[in-house]
Amino acid sequence: MVWRTCWRLGGFPEYEHLRLRAWAHTLCYRGHILTKSRAYPATHAALRAERAHHMGHGGGQEDFPTQVTDRHWRFVGSGHTPGAALIAAGIADDLAESRRLGVEAKQEGEWRL
Numbered sequence: 001m002v003w004r005t006c007w008r009l010g011g012f013p014e015y016e017h018l019r020l021r022a023w024a025h026t027l028c029y030r031g032h033i034l035t036k037s038r039a040y041p042a043t044h045a046a047l048r049a050e051r052a053h054h055m056g057h058g059g060g061q062e063d064f065p066t067q068v069t070d071r072h073w074r075f076v077g078s079g080h081t082p083g084a085a086l087i088a089a090g091i092a093d094d095l096a097e098s099r100r101l102g103v104e105a106k107q108e109g110e111w112r113l
Helices: 002-010 013-018 020-026 044-054 082-107
Strands: none
Touching (some): 002 020
């Protein structure tokens, strides 16, 4: 696994400055860092305003006249763009060819772990 490699490399003195062991636990995380329950007492907007106020920037919308806020979202499509579709098709072809070659090698007795 990737985190094991990260942990092993983090033990070498030449990689100590990268702090790999400190970050190894985040490699397999698939959650969303901003999820919260309805009962959570503060909104992210309130937290941003408080942070701005603490940093000396006021914190209200009027303090940032150039700030753009998107309040309405609309669906514009799904799937790959034409360029990304070509890349994905190429990757799929490469994977299929690798599988085919692996099966051939295994059948011919050339398969080694």
